[in-house]
Structures are given as structure tokens and as C-alpha cells.
Amino acid sequence: MTGTALLDIQDVGKRFQARGRDVLALDGISLRVARGDFLCVCGASGSGKSTLLSLVAGLDTPTAGRITVDGVPVTGPGPDRGLVPQADSLYPWRTVERNVAFGLELLPVGPAERARRVDWYLAETGLSELRNSLPRQLSGGQQQRVAIARALACEPEVLLLDEPFGALDVQTKEDMQVLIRQVWQDTGTTVLMVTHDVEEAVFLGQRVVVLESGPGRVAADIAVDLPAERDLAIKRTPGFLSLRARIEDLVRAQHHTAGQATG
Incomplete structure (x- = not known):
């Protein structure tokens, strides 16, 4: 991180009932996001990415731990957090x-x-x-x-992005990636984004957090060691491709481990 933590997620867990079963969706998630940072959270289906974003947005409450924005506990939605959902909003x-x-x-x-x-x-x-x-x-x-x-x-203090480009075609998606990165640089807004697209996470983020699947736990927190100024051409560079492959391997490994545990 580059400064004082603005968003502080402390040992957060989330349980819920699904089809008569008690499901642990998130377990012991701790993340600190500095003011002005762009953090991307990746993970396979079932890793709790969107659940985590919902908790930060105040749309749901943790069953363990706590979340604060600028030292103030999150107890519901508020103007200090702006949410951009996947579509149709x-x-x-x-x-x-x-x-x-x-x-x-x-x-x-x-x-x-x-x-x-x-x-x-x-x-x-x-x-x-x-x-x-x-x-x-x-x-x-x-x-x-x-x-x-x-x-x-x-x-808002924090912009929350819940896979907002997932339904777009490839060309439009890349245009939107360039746009959101430029807007982030122009405004200095702190951004927390969840995405299943590792390439997108590496292009946009300063850090990429990989979540395990079932329950969601932090498997890795990786600094994106790429130039601050990025255009789409950076996706073809060796440094970018190497980092993308490393994170994709981590996501795949966590998903495989979860599958073995539940299979």
C-alpha cells in the first residue's frame, strides 16, 4: 500500500443458509486498502468475491469481523461508497x-x-x-x-466495481478498462474491484488479491509491478504475460484444491 489504510477489512467471515445447509462463504478475510489504491480481487466461482463486495457496500453484514472506511464502521450503504454492479442498474x-x-x-x-x-x-x-x-x-x-x-x-471515498464489464464484448470491455483506469488516475478515487478476469485485474490493479474457493480466504496478495502509465499494448509485454500466468495458476490451484475438498 502507498498510504494510510482507508478501507480496513478485519478478519471478516460470512455464513448463510442455502437449501437447508449452513454455508461458510468467507472465512478470516483481512485486507487493508490505502487511500488512492486500486485493488482487484480475483478468484474462481464460489470464492466469495461478490459476497465480499456486498459486505463492503453495506448491502449485507458480516457474521464475524468488521469493516471500516476511514475508521468508521460499515453498518449499511452510505455515500462514502459508490457501487457499480454488473449490469442493468x-x-x-x-x-x-x-x-x-x-x-x-x-x-x-x-x-x-x-x-x-x-x-x-x-x-x-x-x-x-x-x-x-x-x-x-x-x-x-x-x-x-x-x-x-x-x-x-x-x-465517494471508495468506488466498488462488481465485474462491471463481464457482459460486454471484448473490444468494448477493453475500451472500458482504459476508461476506468484513466478516471481512477484523474480522480484519485480508491477502487476495490472484483473480477474473474485475471488479465483485467493485472491491467487495472496496483495489487491483485486471489481468494480460495469454498470458503473464501486470502490465498495471495500480489503487487502489480508494472508502469503506472498503461495502455492496451502492455498486455503483450513479457512482464504482463508472466504476472498474468502466475495469477491464473494461483486461481486454478485454489479452485482445484476446493474441488478436491468438496468432491
Whole structure:
């Protein structure tokens, strides 16, 4: 980490009931994310990636441990965390501009400041010319740009990304990866992202955490030793390919171990 921890996940566990069984989804997760960091969490299906993000977002509560943002315990959703889910999160009756403004309408932000933020984040995400469009008139990538702009307009302490590009085609996905990294550099927002795509994690993150499967535990916390300035060409470099292979092997090994334990 590069500074004081902003997001502190301390020995977090999560149990729930599924089909009459007690399931331990997360066990003893401890992570500290510095202000301004970009942390990606990877793992196979069943590793609890999205469960962890849901707990940080305050949409669910841990059964063990605690989560704090800037020293304040997370007890529910709040404006200090902005969540971008996988898809279908826009209000279909609102224009792009009014979707981006939605969160600001719930905060003590005056009309002039609200308009300034909406304009800035529309420009930052390349949406200024689409401000009067409705979601149904947008492509999948454009819709996710709106979701990102809406989350960032509230200027949260932490931006939470739950596999937001998973449903996009390869070209659009790479365009969105470039966009989110540029937005992160421009705004300095702390980002926690979960993804099953190791290549995406290595391209975007400063660190990549690999979770075991069933229950989710931290298997590895790896620094991404690549230049801060990255474009898509870096994905073809030996350093990138080596790191991607290392993390893919870790994910595969954890998934295989979990399969043996439950098989």
C-alpha cells in the first residue's frame, strides 16, 4: 500500500443458509486498502468475491469481523461508497444526465454544485453528447459509463466495481478498462474491484488479491509491478504475460484444491 489504510477489512467471515445447509462463504478475510489504491480481487466461482463486495457496500453484514472506511464502521450503504454492479442498474425513465444526478439529489448538494459535478463526470466518461439520451438508446458499454459516472458524481471515498464489464464484448470491455483506469488516475478515487478476469485485474490493479474457493480466504496478495502509465499494448509485454500466468495458476490451484475438498 502507498498510504494510510482507508478501507480496513478485519478478519471478516460470512455464513448463510442455502437449501437447508449452513454455508461458510468467507472465512478470516483481512485486507487493508490505502487511500488512492486500486485493488482487484480475483478468484474462481464460489470464492466469495461478490459476497465480499456486498459486505463492503453495506448491502449485507458480516457474521464475524468488521469493516471500516476511514475508521468508521460499515453498518449499511452510505455515500462514502459508490457501487457499480454488473449490469442493468440505470433508471430507464431517466435521461443519462438525470441518472448521473440521481445520487446527488439525495445529498446536501446545491443546484450549482450538482450541475458542475454532472457536467464534469459526463465529460470524464465521454458522455456529454449523450446527456439527453435514455438508457434504451445506449449500447452496453455506454450504459456502464453512465453507471460509473453516477457512482463517481457523489465523490465517494471508495468506488466498488462488481465485474462491471463481464457482459460486454471484448473490444468494448477493453475500451472500458482504459476508461476506468484513466478516471481512477484523474480522480484519485480508491477502487476495490472484483473480477474473474485475471488479465483485467493485472491491467487495472496496483495489487491483485486471489481468494480460495469454498470458503473464501486470502490465498495471495500480489503487487502489480508494472508502469503506472498503461495502455492496451502492455498486455503483450513479457512482464504482463508472466504476472498474468502466475495469477491464473494461483486461481486454478485454489479452485482445484476446493474441488478436491468438496468432491
